[in-house]
Amino acid sequence: MAVIYSIDFDWLLGFFPDDLPFVIEANIVMTFIFFVFAVFFVGFIILLRIFKNFRNKKKEEQRLLLEDILNAYLFDEEFDKERELQKFKDEHLNKPLEIKIAIKEILLFHSNIKGESATQLRELFLQWELDEFCKKQLANSAWYSKSRALFSLSEMLIKVELENIKPLLNHKQDEVRQQAQLYFIKLAEDNPLEFLDHIDKPLTLWEEIFIEDALKNEYHGPMPDYSNWLHSVQNSVVDFAIRMIAKFNQFENISELLPLLEHSCEQVRRETIRSLCALEHYEVIDTLISQFEEETNLVKKTILDAIEHLGSYNDLMMLKDKIQDNEWDLKIKYYGIAQYFLPEKKQSIYIQYEKEKALLL
């Protein structure tokens, strides 16, 4: 407001009669300001459209040039690598936008190529000193530059001092934290989840999906023993470790999982049941039946799921009296599983449910 106040609007008011009341003068000035802003934004919209079109055209041109040279570099045996690559670097990799497009294009090629060609792309990345650009971006204070740089470096498996990456595991911006986690996994030769000991915020399901994907597809060392994280202070880490034990069939860790059926965190107990179920540990059914009554609603549902997968109709029957009259979601699940076990009695089970409903309501 001070800025507006200090601007001289006398020239504008000169078009109007003298001695106008203050309110009218203020209205004239405000109308003028709003219209100027509106015109400014219209101009800005048009300029933005022109700028975006120009930038997209430039991007497309650069992308096509890169596509040609990358194809020649990878697949043309007569391609003069030394000379042509240097020429391209001198002519087309000078501005930040050109470099960013080059990084993006190489990453795109890299994601579709494996083996020798992927190594060649990595060499090219280094030869064009794109790694240096990424490292500079990593040192940049903007979070989006950091996360993009981390992504590029991890995709191209370029090592940076881990001491520089470690603090980023607990960066305030989610995207940076996530890229730092993935960097650790992709570049690890062993123990890819060592970083889990250093995080100070719980993992989200989103992060877990990406970590699992990186472990499956980008990490090539020995698979870690996930039981190492079953006693982490972060329940989300425990939860993730339990799930991974099942995903990677670590049957040897079943004995480590069993005590977690009494964990204080509901989500951990549910995940333990699911994992034991996935590992087909039939012996757990008796324990689950005995614990059923003391459990929360969500865990009870998970127990019913486990009985459907590992148990029998007799096991299910043992829970019938343990379901409270008002636990209708559990009753529906119970009768649904009963129908699964006895498909030939589907209709009579349905009638039984309807009778129970009529009795209780």
Next chain:
Amino acid sequence: MSITFDDIADIASWLFLVYGILICLGYLFSAIFSIFEIRDYKRSNNYKDEIALLQASELPPVSILAPAYNEGLNIVENVRSLLTINYPSFEIVIINDGSKDDSLERLIEEYDLEKQDYLFHYFIKTQTIRGVYKSKNTAFKNLLVIDKENGGKADALNTGINVCTHDIICCIDVDCILEYDAMLKLIKPFLNNRKKVIASGGVIRVANNCVIEDGRILEVRLPDKFVARVQVIEYFRAFLMGRMAWSRVDGLLLISGAFGMFDKQIAIEAGGYNHNTVGEDMELLVRMRRMMREKKIPYKVGFVPDPLCWTEVPQSWEILKRQRNRWTRGTAETLLLHKKMIFNPKYGVLGMLSTPFWLFFEWMAPLIEFSGSLFFICLLWFGLISWEFFLTFLFVVYSFAVLFSITALFFEEYSFQQYKKPKYIFTLIGTAFLEPIVYHPFVMWSAVRGNWDLIIGKKSWGEMTRTGLSKSAKK
């Protein structure tokens, strides 16, 4: 001391002025918050193809609830479009809300449905369910059709909540057009939060005149009719400026009924959709948030700035009038039901910012504007109009309204740039200049009528005749 008419006129003039300044400041702040939100969102989306990864992941299964009333003409096509949704695990629940046409018969015939002995419970009280149908054809194994007594949209959605099997529900209008990755984007807030996420919503866009094929938008076009075109700008303002800003301060009170995702258990605990209000979508979210706050459970409402869903907006003034009438009643009913929250610090941002804003600048704005018009007529009658004051004030208000719309256009251009043809931008700019004169007074009058209908106890939705989006495909 006696108070003259002049004194009253003076006081009223100043009150109108203060109100005008406050509303302008409110819009200004929402614009500032929105631009930061859009910028951050754009910056966070430059990595690996997340969608491909999510398609392959074990995402939580979702029940998609779509109420249908007399949709026989398009129901088969609409369901087919829903069945092609890009998501790893989902069930489609169509709730036939006692349609008087042949909606159910068409579905039974087309999808080979048969009545099932289906286990369900009325967690939320609704009208009677006449039957639950599933397909004999395994190709449609994730389709469930519920036939029930007519009870309105809220009742139909509650029935869907009672019968569906998954823990996350997605409520949609059966005739809206979803982006191919809409569900994958809408689930993201549920996955990427450390707090319990109770709901998430996305940006809704205007589909009138767009080229549509097989339930997908092929080409985004601007509506031919002025009344629909203005709503394009209105939607920009509402989503790119309003909700974006509210999302940044965690003060969202509304997730569009056309496309929103909810935690089923929380929705049931809150009592489901309220069928005593015509603004059931807003009321449910407010009630869910209020409940979480009262239980002191940390939670979050997610908002995805991407355009996820395209819907047909009213093309005729008459239908627009009914829609705005209903929206006004819905807002008022929700605020009245939750009046305890307004200016109550116990509810944080909701109590101190969101509900007062909705009270003063959404519900009361048309009333104040209308009383301002009456006040003007009074002054005119008594010959007390100062034309210099009047005209200069009018220009201030007009220029601000135009500026606000142009800013919304700028936000669209900066963010998603859906209207690619340059002529569309110029047409929208022209529309922004006409809106305050041609369109706004009509919408204000509809809102005033809505308030009147609220007082006299009108509860009906008002018929929403749609032209039908499938026609656009022929273009």
